Ligand code: C2E
């Protein structure tokens with residue numbers, strides 16, 4: 001937390017080094033909170049980037065993930081994970097999450113993307129009205145539930161909360177895809193995979209990063225892919241940065257790829273301008289997957 005505003009070593013130098021005491025940190029968080037509220041209320045300075053997910057051929061776009069961006073005029077572009085954490089802490093994640101869902105679904109209907117994935121905080125899922133909120137956003141925007149995927153983390157499943165479980169069940173029954181994000185980084189209990197219905201696993205980039213150097217990482221990734229195949233769920237490798245990583249992943253049976261090697265997160269207009277958006281018959285039949 002102390003490093004919250006430390007300049008990224010390779011960043012654009014817009015972050016201020018901040019290593020003050022706790023009072024300062026609290027003050028800074030409150031300030032971020034106030035500014036974030038303003039941005040949300042005014043709909044300014046806040047937006048979504050879209051990172052496409054590719055098939056093994058590196059060309060066919062299977063779908064995309066929405067990633068929040070907040071270009072703050074004073075603080076610069078704060079990393080998503082940092083202001084998401086503040087939003088969670090300050091009780092704003094509900095409002096922020098609703099904005100993200102609305103914006104993402106509105107965008108998705110304008111594209112030929114087979115699906116769009118949206119990250120969901122565990123706190124959103126715990127809210128009793130969450131499944132209904134998603135349903136009403138889908139109805140308002142006209143997006144088919146089958147074209148929305150929600151990315152959750154292992155912590156949601158481990159919480160074992162009735163509200164979260166009921167929300168996941170209702171969403172999945174309505175056709176929304178449930179994706180387990182950052183797979184492998186959470187607690188190592190795999191029993192939730194048996195108890196919970198999941199449509200896709202995303203292998204965390206911390207494993208993918210080590211693929212071409214570390215034998216243990218390669219063994220873990222292979223085991224995770226085999227596990228997904230055995231469970232009959234899709235699997236995406238995230239944070240694919242090199243061709244060597246992609247080649248290894250293809251050889252291990254992975255069929256979905258996301259990362260800087262394929263494409264960084266894009267501005268909405270850039271994504272709309274991309275060719276290679278898969279038509280539905282490119283992605284639906286499992287037999288057609290090369
Ligand atoms: P995530 O869901 O695991 O998203 C992937 C992150 O990896 C994104 O960072 C993306 O920009 C980055 N990334 C993609 N390809 C590569 C690569 O090849 N190499 C490396 N090093 N990084 C890559 P980002 O956008 O900063 O988001 C960080 C995290 O913040 C996300 O991790 C997610 O947990 C959270 N987040 C982002 N947007 C939202 C949102 O709308 N709602 C919620 N609740 N969380 C969000």
Ligand code: MG
Nearest residue numbers: 065119151181
């Ligand atoms: Mg994600």
Ligand code: MG
Nearest residue numbers: 181182202238
């Ligand atoms: Mg992820």
Ligand code: MG
Nearest residue numbers: 182204205238
């Ligand atoms: Mg990750």
